[in-house]
Amino acid sequence: MQALYINGSSRIGALLSAPSFSGLAVADEPDYTEYLPKNSLRRLDRMSKFGLYTTYAALAAAQCEQPAGIIMGVGQTVSQILDEMVRKMIDQQEGLTNPTSFMNSLLGTAAGQIALQLSCNGYTNTHTQRGFSVEAALMDAVLQLASCPEQEFVVGGLDVTHDSYVDLAKNYGHFASRSAPQVERQIAEGAVSMVVSGVPGAHSKACINGIYTIFLTDEAINNWSAKELKQALFNGAGPCVDLVLSGRPLGNEAQSIYDRVLTEYEGNTPISAFKERTGEFPTATAHGIYLAVESLSTQAAGEVNSVLVINNFGDRYLSAILVTRP
Amino acid sequence: MEPIYITGMGMNCSLGWTPEDIHQALLSGVASGISDIEILSTRHRGTFPVGEIKRETEDLRSLVANSGALPLNRTTILATLAVENAIEQARYVHRTGGRLGLISGTTVGGMDASEDGYIDHVAGRVHPTNFFQVGDCAFCAEFLADRLGGVNYLSTISTACSSSLNAIGNAVQMLRAGQLDVAIAGGADALCRFTINGFNSFMLLDQERCRPFDASRSGINLGEGAAYFVLETAASLRKSGNEPLAMITGYGNHNDRYHPSSISPVGDGIQLAMSSAINEAGLKTQQINYVLTHGTATPNNDASEGAAIEGVFSSGETPAYISLKSSFGHTLAASGALNTGVGITSILTGTKYASYNWSQAMPELSSVPLTNTAQDALVNHVIINATGMGGYCSSMVLSKS
Structure with missing residues (x-):
């Protein structure tokens, strides 16, 4: 895989100290007027605000004026605006609804808003595969940069949660491979945008050297071996990273998968459970990558040179991202 | 660029359940797939005609074995039936051990x-169906991935009405990059109250059979x-021995960056997408024989897309172009894939x-769409267009193999 250089990144999200399985960890929202005109804010849905703010902040960090394209991953597809739109449709017995609500409820709208605000006429795409939404967006960026590696793309992950989502999860259970009404999950939300290129630049802070995903079918859940991950990212070599950012959930799901993955690292490599801080949502991998970039930027060279971000969503989506110094 | 070979296809819409059904219905020109709403439960029955598949969902469920x-x-269900036809035609090449990708496009999923x-x-009641999981946009691809016995790459793309064309484009790029050997790609959307009311809120629905480019x-x-x-x-084809139906030789994806819900008057994004696709195919515009437009029949889309076509192709060299929307309706995310079929x-x-x-x-236009079916025509290169709210504009070149 061609390396992806991260030249700037930005995050909106919660940073938790005490997780809870009953409520929602709401993101700490920034002052959007830092980048967005006040009069435009009321027309934007929350997901678009998340996407726009983090995009502008990441572009500023990368000192990039104009990206070549926008690729977003959206995890939770029951957005707040969709929830409101369906409720209104029911309340008003299919009377005329608000066109802006309909538009904002479409999952591709946030990336479209970013392209519009940046006047970017390049490649635009939105991946919505729950726990692979960000991973697919990153892979998409690799494909786009293959022919023009010096270009810069905005890649990100967006998840907006709301009280109704929590109610739905309570009534119908979290996403999991089997009926799992008792799954314990700290539901959260957030956004990360990154400016990436195919070649290192003056502002490159880190580099993604490998992306591994496995969709665990019922058969694969039992048969999958962590050797496959090791083969894909390290050509079968032993643990050779300085830090593991593990998405091992706080609750009771996907534990056996992490047992298989982390055995090799325990005792040899520091392991930090990042979702204890960010909470759980499908695009949490992006937050693991963001924290990996922070670690690489703040630790001295020689202490942390490579970080493995491992994440799950439910017990069917498993991914691993290898992040190194540029 | 290396062409990618299409070796299996499956499709369904209000005109029929197979490519042959749809071909015959389009040739006949009489039977339109546009009719009053009979299946979907909505107050808009009798108001807005649609391209509806005239079978109840419960009845369709019996066609797909589901152990989940x-x-x-x-x-x-519609997606699964199309995928089953496609993999059968491709002689189950996805089971031969190569790296398999599944990329599916949808606008509103379930x-x-x-x-x-x-x-x-x-109303505060618990619904008997777990719609929270079943309704998710990713559910369809998850079900298909399970049914295929697992996949090496899985994504759902949601770029409004250009979703399936971008799903196919993503698959083409993954294959060309050597990340996959075989991919199954396309898209699906079913009629629902949400989209009917959403488009009605924009006053974009016609109460009669639609009239693209009119x-x-x-x-x-x-x-x-x-x-x-x-x-x-090509490497997979050598192993599988499959006979290609056609090749994908070019793909373009650009943003119109004009307005969240409408396209620029000159169709800036569509022009860029068509030009990129033609360039990637290594073709000159004169070599394009046929354009299957997005052609939604809204005043905005057809004026912009028409201007884009006239902008890309020189005066007097505009290839035959049509819209299929008056034949089986605007199938949203599925429209680009149905046009591809x-x-x-x-x-x-x-x-x-x-x-x-x-x-x-x-x-506004100096050209008109093709209004008489031409058989025994030279059709070596076809352009497919798809656009979606959010400024998404995509084009793909299909070529004779």
């Missing part, structure tokens, strides 16, 4: 299930359907299907 705990939504479930949810056009007829394709690299049958049979329900030239 969750009942299938209508979108997933909204047909969600909007029923929400009626109970807002001066009197006044909006969309929504539709439903699915189309999926098995795509292989019709493009393949066009190449295979040498047919340029007509644009139906057209009578009056648009004053």
